[in-house]
Amino acid sequence: MxxxxxxxxxxxxxxxxxxxxxxxxxxxxxxxxxxxxxxxxxxxxxxxxxxxxxxxxxxxxxxxxxxxxxxxxxxxxxxxxxxxxxxxxxxxxxxxxxxxxxxxxxxxxxxxxxxxxxxxxxxxxxxxxxxxxxxxxxxxxxxxxxxxxxxxxxxxxxxxxxxxxxxxxxxxxxxxxxxxxxxxxxxxxxxxxxxxxxxxxxxxxxxxxxxxLVAGDSLSKLNSTVKIEASFKSHKQVEALLTTCDDKRLMCYPKRHHYMSYKLIKKGYPKLAKRAARHFDAIKSDSFLSKKKHYWRLINWFGLYNGTKIYKLLLPIWNLSKR
CATH class of the missing domain: 3.90.550.10 (Spore Coat Polysaccharide Biosynthesis Protein SpsA; Chain A)
Structure with missing residues (x-):
């Protein structure tokens, strides 16, 4: 054959x-x-x-x-x-x-x-x-x-x-x-x-x-507005593709993309990070973050951007209470 x-x-x-x-x-x-x-x-x-x-x-x-x-x-x-x-x-x-x-x-x-x-x-x-x-x-x-x-x-x-x-x-x-x-x-x-x-x-x-793992600058790094915008556009394209499917569980996939973008750019590009956080919030689906019960609850109440800030403030208190 x-x-x-x-x-x-x-x-x-x-x-x-x-x-x-x-x-x-x-x-x-x-x-x-x-x-x-x-x-x-x-x-x-x-x-x-x-x-x-x-x-x-x-x-x-x-x-x-x-x-x-x-x-x-x-x-x-x-x-x-x-x-x-x-x-x-x-x-x-x-x-x-x-x-x-x-x-x-x-x-x-x-x-x-x-x-x-x-x-x-x-x-x-x-x-x-x-x-x-x-x-x-x-x-x-x-x-x-x-x-x-x-x-x-x-x-x-x-x-x-x-x-x-x-x-x-x-x-x-x-x-x-x-x-x-x-x-x-x-x-x-x-x-x-x-x-x-x-x-x-x-x-x-x-x-x-x-x-x-190549050292130095790379196209994969979100270290410019141009790269962030291109990445955001690609995430929205994936999101649009998945909305054509009846299986709502799939939306955890683009939700993860928006979270990872938010995490990578929040220090250098706070306005664009807020946009990524808003799009994360807009997708109503489960997430790998749900395994962090306190964090996930705060995100659902206050959104990713504010919920993350509150979580960081409360985390030392929660850690002390466990001792």
Whole structure:
């Protein structure tokens, strides 16, 4: 029986120092057939000097005008011929058995997507002193719908990085392309659509991906008004999508997004934090914060912004009373 082709799409921008590791991890895959597609998003660090060596190993390399990672991923999707897609950022690494093990589970259970736990690292994935293992207190053995996984995100407050996923082309065709607008939440918004349209999600409960923690400024940090506005817009897009579904439990998912934004920007951007708090309050659903009973009660009475202030004032008193 002929095995399906898997496309590994690697967008890169000024990541020459990391790109060889990412491409090497793709080339080492135990599964075949695969195609590897590298899209240079207008880099200025001589990334293209690596292309002759890559191409000699069968890697397809393209250079486009700078338009952001999501635009580069869309270009990769246009060039991809695979029935399954692995998105691999240029600074991340995948284990040699990732595609093989995830695809086996997807075929066994007729699932649209598969994810795995991952390892955070800074310099080298095998450097135990610099590698943080992320243990998720979630039952990964379950086979769930994409919407059920979104509820788990909202109620248990966890996430999955792009590198952990393997996605069928059938699901991608339903979810559509990545939003090309530069946004700190580009992967969150995209995989929200992927999960929304996925009937079955499986987990390969083994660390198969390595997510690099890069120091310095990053698009993912909410450290400017432009980034905050882009992130807020993406959260509202996800919220609008979920309101089309009858399952009201799903609304804990965008509610969590607004809370995380509020938490990240409340010191530097208080007005925009208040807006995030208002949108959190406007969503009438449960939340992972409900596990903090006193805090959750104050939030429901006074709203997230004022309830948080009151909670901080009362917390020392409650702690003293427990002694």
């Amino acid at each position: 002929k095995q399906p082709l898997v496309s590994i799409i690697i967008p890169t921008y000024n990541s020459k120092n990391y790109l060889e590791e990412a491409v090497s991890s793709a080339l080492r895959q135990s599964y075949q057939p695969i195609e590897i597609i590298v899209i240079d998003d207008g880099s200025t660090d001589q990334t293209r000097d690596l292309f002759p060596e890559f191409e000699s190993k069968g890697v397809k390399c393209f250079t486009i005008e700078n338009g952001g990672a999501s635009n580069a991923r869309n270009y990769g999707l246009e060039k991809a011929s695979g029935e399954y897609i692995q998105f691999l950022d240029a600074d991340d690494i995948i284990e040699p058995t990732k595609i093989e093990k995830q695809l086996h589970l997807m075929q066994k259970h007729q699932a649209g997507i598969c994810y795995s736990p991952w390892i955070d690292f800074k310099t080298h994935p095998n450097d135990g002193h610099q590698t943080e293992f992320r243990f998720l207190h979630i039952n990964h053995s379950l086979i769930r719908t994409g919407k059920e996984l979104m509820i788990s995100y909202g109620m248990d407050n966890w996430f999955i990085p792009t590198v952990s996923w393997l996605v069928s082309k059938t699901v991608i065709e339903k979810a559509g392309y990545w939003n090309p607008a530069k946004c700190p939440n580009d992967d969150g918004e995209y995989f929200s659509r992927v999960l929304f349209w996925t009937k079955k999600v499986v987990c390969c409960n083994e660390n198969l991906a390595h997510y690099r």
